[in-house]
Amino acid sequence: MKVLAIDTSNYVMGIALIEEDKVLGEYITNLQKNHSVRVMPCIEALLKECNVNPSELDKIVVAKGPGSYTGVRIGVTIAKTLAWTLKIPLAGVSSLEALAANGRFFNGYISPLFDARRGQVYTGLYEYRGGILEAVQEDRNILLTDWAEALKVMKRPVLFLGNDVSLHQESLKEILGEHSVFGSVSLHSPRPNELAFLGLTKPDDDIHKFVPNYIRLAEAETKWLEQQNNSL
Amino acid sequence: MKDQLILGIETSCDETAVAVVRNGRDILANVVASQIESHKRFGGVVPEIASRHHVEEITFVIEEALRQAGIDYNDITAIAVTEGPGLVGALLIGVNAAKALSFAHNIPLIGVHHISGHIYANRLITELKFPLLALVVSGGHTELVYMKEHASFEVIGETRDDAAGEAYDKVARTLNMPYPGGPHIDRLAQEGEPVIKLPRSWLEEGSYDFSFSGLKSAVINTLHNAEQRGDHINPADLAASFQESVIDVLVTKALRAAKEYNVTQVLLAGGVAANKGLRAALTSAFVDIPEIELVIPPLYLCTDNAAMIAAVGSVLYEKGKRADLALNANPGLEM
Ligand SMILES: [Zn+2]
Numbered sequence: 392m393k394v395l396a397i398d399t400s401n402y403v404m405g406i407a408l409i410e411e412d413k414v415l416g417e418y419i420t421n422l423q424k425n426h427s428v429r430v431m432p433c434i435e436a437l438l439k440e441c442n443v444n445p446s447e448l449d450k451i452v453v454a455k456g457p458g459s460y461t462g463v464r465i466g467v468t469i470a471k472t473l474a475w476t477l478k479i480p481l482a483g484v485s486s487l488e489a490l491a492a493n494g495r496f497f498n499g500y501i502s503p504l505f506d507a508r509r510g511q512v513y514t515g516l517y518e519y520r521g522g523i524l525e526a527v528q529e530d531r532n533i534l535l536t537d538w539a540e541a542l543k544v545m546k547r548p549v550l551f552l553g554n555d556v557s558l559h560q561e562s563l564k565e566i567l568g569e570h571s572v573f574g575s576v577s578l579h580s581p582r583p584n585e586l587a588f589l590g591l592t593k594p595d596d597d598i599h600k601f602v603p604n605y606i607r608l609a610e611a612e613t614k615w616l617e618q619q620n621n622s623l
Numbered sequence: 624m625k626d627q628l629i630l631g632i633e634t635s636c637d638e639t640a641v642a643v644v645r646n647g648r649d650i651l652a653n654v655v656a657s658q659i660e661s662h663k664r665f666g667g668v669v670p671e672i673a674s675r676h677h678v679e680e681i682t683f684v685i686e687e688a689l690r691q692a693g694i695d696y697n698d699i700t701a702i703a704v705t706e707g708p709g710l711v712g713a714l715l716i717g718v719n720a721a722k723a724l725s726f727a728h729n730i731p732l733i734g735v736h737h738i739s740g741h742i743y744a745n746r747l748i749t750e751l752k753f754p755l756l757a758l759v760v761s762g763g764h765t766e767l768v769y770m771k772e773h774a775s776f777e778v779i780g781e782t783r784d785d786a787a788g789e790a791y792d793k794v795a796r797t798l799n800m801p802y803p804g805g806p807h808i809d810r811l812a813q814e815g816e817p818v819i820k821l822p823r824s825w826l827e828e829g830s831y832d833f834s835f836s837g838l839k840s841a842v843i844n845t846l847h848n849a850e851q852r853g854d855h856i857n858p859a860d861l862a863a864s865f866q867e868s869v870i871d872v873l874v875t876k877a878l879r880a881a882k883e884y885n886v887t888q889v890l891l892a893g894g895v896a897a898n899k900g901l902r903a904a905l906t907s908a909f910v911d912i913p914e915i916e917l918v919i920p921p922l923y924l925c926t927d928n929a930a931m932i933a934a935v936g937s938v939l940y941e942k943g944k945r946a947d948l949a950l951n952a953n954p955g956l957e958m
Binding site: 425427428429431432434435445446460461464465467468469471472473475476477598599600602603605609610611612615 | 728
C-alpha cells in the first residue's frame with residue numbers, strides 16, 4: 392500500500408511517500424515561498440525518484456488545516472483532485488496533529504501551535520497514550536494568554552511545538568513556569584511521513600465534500616453574522 | 624483523424640466551471656456552478672468566500688462535465704485552465720486541480736488568459752474570420768482587441784479607470800438595487816427614456832481607450848442634487864440615460880476601430896455582452912455594413928464559463944503552447 396501525503400498548510404511544505412511501514416521518500420522545506428508553484432513539481436520529482444507512477448498510489452493523505460487559508464486550499468485541492476481522479480481513498484489529518492506527532496516520547500501533553508496574528512494562535516492539545524497520539528482537546532483559534540491560563544490549571548508539563556513557538560515562548564514561560572517545555576528546532580517542523588502514517592489511522596473522507604478545516608469563518612461572514620444578530 | 628478534446632477549467636471569480644470542447648468548436652459539456660447567491664448577502668464577490676466555494680465544488684463540477692461529455696481521461700487531448708487575470712485565491716483552485724489531473728493522467732496542460740476566453744466564446748457560435756475586432760465588456764474589463772490571426776491579441780484600447788461593468792454595479796448601488804446591478808440597470812433602462820443629460824468621455828482624438836468614472840460620478844451627483852432640491856428623478860430615466868451614455872461610447876469606438884483596422888468580423892465578448900441595450904445598439908450600428916460580420920454570443924456564453932477557456936486551449940494546443948507543473952495563478956496576467 393503506497394500512500395502520498397501532502398502538507399502545504401503553513402510555511403513548512405512537506406511531501407512524503409510511504410509503503411507499508413517504510414518511508415520511501417520525503418521532501419520538506421521551511422521557506423516562505425510559493426507553495427502553488429513548487430508543490431506539484433516536488434510531488435512529480437519525489438514519485439519519479441521512488442519509481443512510483445501516480446496510478447500505483449493507494450491513498451492520499453493531506454494536512455487539512457488550520458493554517459494559511461490559501462496554503463491549506465492548495466494542498467486540499469491537489470489532494471482531493473488526485474484522490475478522486477485516481478479513484479483512491481482520501482484522508483484528512485489536522486495540521487496540528489501532524490505537528491504534535493513530533494512529541495512522540497514526551498511524557499505529558501503536547502501543544503502544537505501556529506501563530507494566528509494579533510496575539511492569537513491555532514493550537515490543540517494532544518498526548519501519546521500507549522504509543523498512540525490522541526487529541527485531548529480539539530483544535531482551536533485562541534488568544535495565547537487564554538490558552539496558557541487554561542493549561543496552567545491542568546498542572547502538567549506541556550511540550551510546545553512549532554516554528555512559531557519562539558514568538559510566544561516568553562509569555563508561555565511566564566504563565567506556565569516549569570510546566571512549559573519547548574521542543575528543539577529539529578522538532579518544530581511537521582514531518583510529512585508522520586502525516587502519512589497518521590492518515591492510515593483515519594477513516595476515509597468523502598472526497599467531493601472534503602474541505603479544509605479553517606477553524607475560523609471568513610472575515611466577511613463573521614461581520615455579516617454580527618449584523619444579522621444586531622438587527623434581530 | 625482523432626478528435627481533439629479539450630477539458631477547460633475556469634475559477635477566476637465566482638463561478639466554478641468545467642467544460643469539454645471538441646475540435647475547438649463543439650461543446651460536449653459546459654458545467655457552471657454559480658456562487659452568486661452566496662455573495663449577494665455581501666453586496667459583491669468576497670474573494671475568501673469565493674475561494675472556499677471553489678474547493679467545495681471543484682471535483683463535483685469536473686465529474687459532471689466528464690459525465691455529460693461521456694468521455695474518460697484517455698480521450699482528453701489537453702487540459703486548459705484560466706491562469707489569470709482574476710482573484711488569486713480563486714484562480715489557484717482551478718490551476719491546482721488542473722495540474723493534479725494533468726499529472727495523474729499525463730495529459731498536456733495549457734494556461735489560458737481569461738479575456739482571450741471571452742473572445743473565443745464566439746468561436747463556439749461561428750468560425751472566426753481574420754482580421755477581427757473584439758469588444759470585451761465585463762465587470763473587470765473594457766477592451767478593444769485586434770486579432771490578425773488565431774491566438775494573436777493586440778489590445779488597441781482599454782479602460783483607464785472603471786470597467787463598464789464596474790460602473791454598472793456602482794450606479795446600481797446608488798439606485799439601491801441588489802448585487803449584481805448590471806442586469807437590473809439594463810431592465811430598468813428599458814422602462815425609461817434617456818432624457819437626462821449625462822457626459823460621454825471620448826478622451827483625446829483618435830483614442831480607443833475608455834473612461835467611465837466621470838459618468839458614474841455624474842449619475843451620483845445628479846441624484847444627489849435632485850434630492851437636495853427636493854426634485855424627483857425617475858430612476859428608469861436615469862438608468863436609461865446612463866446606459867445610453869455607456870453604449871454610445873462603446874459602440875462609436877468599436878465602429879470606428881472596425882473601419883480603421885479594416886476587419887471582417889466584430890465580436891462582442893464578456894459578461895456585459897448580456898446587456899440587451901448594448902446588443903441592440905451594436906446590431907443597428909453594423910446593420911448597414913454588410914462587409915463586416917457582427918457576432919454576438921448567446922447569454923450563456925457571455926458570462927464566465929469554461930467552454931470558452933477550452934476553445935482558446937484548442938488553438939493554443941495546435942500552436943504548441945504548453946505549461947508545466949509549476950504553472951501558477953497570475954491575477955494581473957497581461958494579454
Ligand atoms: Zn469574465
